[in-house]
Amino acid sequence: MPNFTPQPRDETIQKDHTLKVSELMMENPRSWNTILLQALFNQDSVNEILKISLAQYNYQNVDDKPIWIHHSSGQFSVKSAYAAITSNSDTTINSIPSNTWKNLWKLKVQDRLKYLCWKILSNIIQTKELLKNFFPIDSDDCICPICQTGIESQEHLFLNCSFTRMLWRQSPWPLNISSLAETMNHWIECILSPNKILGIFSNEEHSFQIFALVAMDSIWFLRNKVVHDAITPDLEMFISQTLKIHKEHCEAWDNVMINNSHNWKAIPKDHHILTFDVAVRENGSTAAAICRKDEGDIDFIQTSFIHSTNPNQGEATALLIGLKAAKEANIQNLIIAGDSLNTIMAANAESHNPDWITQPIMQDIRHMLGTLNSWQLRKIHRDQNRCAHSVAQWAASKLIFGSIPLIFVPPCLLNFHSGKDPLVCLY
Known part of the structure; x- marks a missing residue:
């Protein structure tokens, strides 16, 4: 959000320099107070604020810190400053789409x-x-x-x-x-x-x-x-x-x-496999997660809409909603598979966060992983993730979000077989 400053809804709204960002949030669950945001700021400002993800767990003792928005890490460097200065210059590279x-x-x-x-x-x-x-x-x-x-x-x-x-x-x-x-x-x-x-x-x-x-x-x-x-x-x-x-x-x-084509590893008995993906659109993204038993039967299908169009943020959200649904279903042994290497690596180690804007989500993901008896993270080929991908695209086009009953989902989306997928667990 370069050069972004929230703008008041109209001229009747007086600037309050004592207002804290925390006062714009609600607790249990932690979320933006949309009604208050709309009362104070214009719609463009509200939309930008809603793109910011909020951590749900272990955030109370985290100190505020400045973020350098011109680099995905949030850390300032001379190199990123130079890139930011020259990004709008008339160069050959910038003329390439x-x-x-x-x-x-x-x-x-x-x-x-x-x-x-x-x-x-x-x-x-x-x-x-x-x-x-x-x-x-x-x-x-x-x-x-x-x-x-x-x-x-x-x-x-x-x-x-x-x-x-x-x-x-x-x-x-x-x-x-x-x-x-x-x-x-x-x-x-x-x-x-x-x-x-x-x-x-x-x-x-x-x-x-x-x-x-x-x-x-x-x-x-x-x-x-x-x-x-x-x-x-x-x-x-x-x-x-x-x-x-x-x-x-x-x-x-x-x-x-x-x-x-042979990078598949068998799923241990009594384990469940969670796959996830995101469909990015101009006005936001749809995250989708699908969980199956080791025999291939579907445990649940979960989707969610977020205002951000950041792919890393969408992938992380898809994994998080899947983990939350798995906890509600009391699933304790989980194989997590996705085609986003950034998300898989960041879930496994904090040092691999793909960008600063996903940090709150990855923080919640690592908290949720800590509640499981056992879990494994696997990077899979995109062709092996076509089921989660297609459900995300379908939910985005139909605007269907939340916990989706199996009978609502077209069967053709759940029975892809790419030639690479294990017969016991098509996803």
Whole structure:
């Protein structure tokens, strides 16, 4: 909530400098006094205040402390201050849509290839065209060292160089990429959404993305060998090596997917499993938790609406409402499984809190875990959490919150089988 200051409901409301934040709360259970908030502040201020979670347990002796809102930890640092100052500056990075960065980091490719994309989008690849802005380089020295035609720019190397064009012609997707994209930003958008933009078949998307990034990495590697080691570029060897590297990357990822499909551990007898997820919308989030017996029968389904759109806050809330419902059902032996690594790690150790705004919720979660006889935390794949995910989406669309009777939930939401789920406990 940058630069947020609660505003009075209207001009008739006098500012009371003696009013304490604690006076805006109610106890048993601890919550914001919505009626009082609406009487004092305008609706925008009320909505922002309601996004702040309040701890329910062990909060009496916790001292107030300042929070640095420009970093998720709440702690000030020179680095975060610099980032806050420059966040609105007119830079190349800030001109890239946030969704592009999100889709880039989600790519199932080697991290080094993602880093190369980041450098390209940030326009910091040290091509001769870029370097001549900082050093006195003659125009003749800016020619592409590989094909000896055209100025060595990002677009030339990765789209227009004859080696790049010949590589693509002998690829599984013989595209004329220089005609598909005029800029590297556009080409990377094509790589991120090949089915939507280029019409690549869905079952080939991952292999295509690997090839496109390996091709860029190979051409940049060859360029550096030519410039720094004075080698003579060999087109046939360049193409064969790149195709070989692409095949190796694809095989490696196939093995990763196979290994991930066997990450399930059996549920001990007489234990229950609690899965949780959140559906984030523009005006708030819907948290959902589902608990099952070791045989797979459902104990309960619990949902709750929160005003915040912070995913970490939503995931933590989903886990908390599940733990509260488990306590009411007198469940003492619990396996807790979710696809949010941040939430799983923070529940296990206070030092791993994902951000300061979730701290009150994580404090309550750790308190609830302390009331159980036994519990385990497990990070599971998103595909194994589709039941909780779908219930959260359904509850968000239908505006159904609280303890939900099983007969109200469409059966199709509770019987997903991804090929990775254990037969005794589909969730």
